[in-house]
Amino acid sequence: MQYLFELSGENPELALEELAALFYPSKFVLIKKFDNFVILESSLSEIKVKELAERSAFLHSAAFLVTKLKSLSLNELGNVKWAFVKIPFCVRAIDLTGNQMSMLEARLAGPIYDYFVQKKDGEIPLVSMEKPKTTVLFVITNKEIYVTKMLWKVSKGRFKKREPMKKPAFHPTTLKPKLARLLVNLSRAKKGYILLDPFCGTGSILIEAAILGCKPIGVDFDAIMIKGSRKNTAFYNVKARLMEGDATKLTKILKPNSVDAIATDPPYGRSTRIGAKNINVLYKDFMSSAHKILKKKKFVALLYPDSINAKKLMNKKQWKIIFETSMFVHGGLTRKFLILQKR
Ligand SMILES: C[S@@+](CC[C@H](N)C(=O)[O-])C[C@H]1O[C@@H](n2cnc3c(N)ncnc32)[C@H](O)[C@@H]1O
Structure with a gap:
């Protein structure tokens, strides 16, 4: 089966x-x-693809490809x-x-309307823009x-209720819910997975993970x-296990090979305290600690400033690099996304 997806223009990659x-x-x-669209061949059912798209942060729509035409x-159109x-x-x-045709949608609806009229089985070919089947x-x-047959379309403002300023506990480092959702998805966390954010701050990643049906664990060495995180998770009525602890010494609080996914944005080393000699030592020790508590073949999704060379700080014998890209935020900040798989 083939599916067509519209990707967010913000960062299609x-x-x-x-x-x-x-x-x-x-x-x-x-x-x-082409443009911000991709066509994929997959064995997954329409229902499954719809479910996946509903979880996404950076998709705009998902549709089942019915057929391709050479002209309108x-x-x-009558042969479809x-x-x-x-x-x-x-x-x-x-x-x-670019050759905008007037009344395009109404024109295209014509042959579908005719199809129902010709069927003459009593179905009235109704059109509904608000609640179409x-x-x-x-x-x-x-x-x-x-x-195509549309399976899912993004609704505007779906993250609005969870924007940083709407949260009862706010901190300047609080991550936007859309990015938090993206990180959870990039970590390949599925429903029922134990997802760890070892630098959880005010809990943005934990909240998105819980909404997606994961069992989140939040660790931060700062009691405040x-x-x-406790306040915010309670406010959004989601559950998370929360622990004060050091992300560079995770085996002190978690069992080896017990975590299914890690999604996190570690400190940027600018204003927040880091609990390590310097930012490089923090990343290095965190990655070796994360390797111990994560299950084999599972994934870590990281977001951090591109001034930090995380790839150089990790042990390549322990981690396989799956994906990396940069995202420009503003003049002083470009963020890096890095996905690793435990070998
Ligand atoms: C960039 S913030 C995370 C923000 C979080 N994603 C949110 O949305 O609120 C980084 C967090 O790491 C915590 N932190 C710094 N060093 C740590 C360490 N060694 N172990 C655990 N947490 C640490 C800081 O207290 C801070 O809350």
Whole structure:
């Protein structure tokens, strides 16, 4: 089966890696990439793909690819097997050609409407823009037209309630919920997984992990931060195990090979206290400590400033690099995403 995804324009490379992480351990074949869209071949069902997309942070939409057309002629549109459409339906079109056609969506709805009229089995071909049972999404490029069945579409403001300023315990280092969600997904954490954030601060990653059905554990060596995490998790009515502890000595508080995923944004070494001789020692000792408590073949998703060379600080015999990329934040800060797998 083929699926079409619209990736966030903010960082399509990260969005594609999030897709790979969401699909994991299942794999897909990348068939095509254009603008912010990708077409993937996968054996996963439509329901499963919809579920994965709903969890995402950096996807805009997911759709099942029904067919490809060469043109929007009435003949080609009339030959599409519209039986997948449930009424009431609606039509959406994304035109990437630049030749904006007027009333495009209404025109494209015509052949679908006709299909139901010709069926003459009593179904009235209703259209509903608000509550359609099927949304037919056309993505129009200069070469091909993709006819798809929309499975999921991002809703604006879905993270609004959990923005840092809305949290009862706020700290300048509090991570935005969208990035926290991304990190959880990049760590390949699934429902029921024990996910550790060893530098949990006020708990943004823990909250997203709990919402996604993980069992989060938060560690921070600052008692005030742990108190903040307690307040915030209670406010959003989610559960997390919280512990005061040192991320460079995790075996003191956690059993070896007991954690399924690690997602974290360690200190940047600017204003926060770090509990180590310097920032490099902190990262080095944390990574060797994390290696002990993480299960074999499981993943760590890290977010940190690009002034830190985390790759140089880790033991390459212990970790395999899965993915890395940078994200510009502002003049003084570029963040790095790094995903590692325990060997
Ligand atoms: C960048 S902040 C994390 C922010 C967090 N993601 C949030 O959304 O609130 C880094 C945290 O690491 C904690 N920290 C610093 N050194 C630590 C260490 N050695 N062990 C555990 N926590 C430490 C700091 O107290 C701080 O809360």
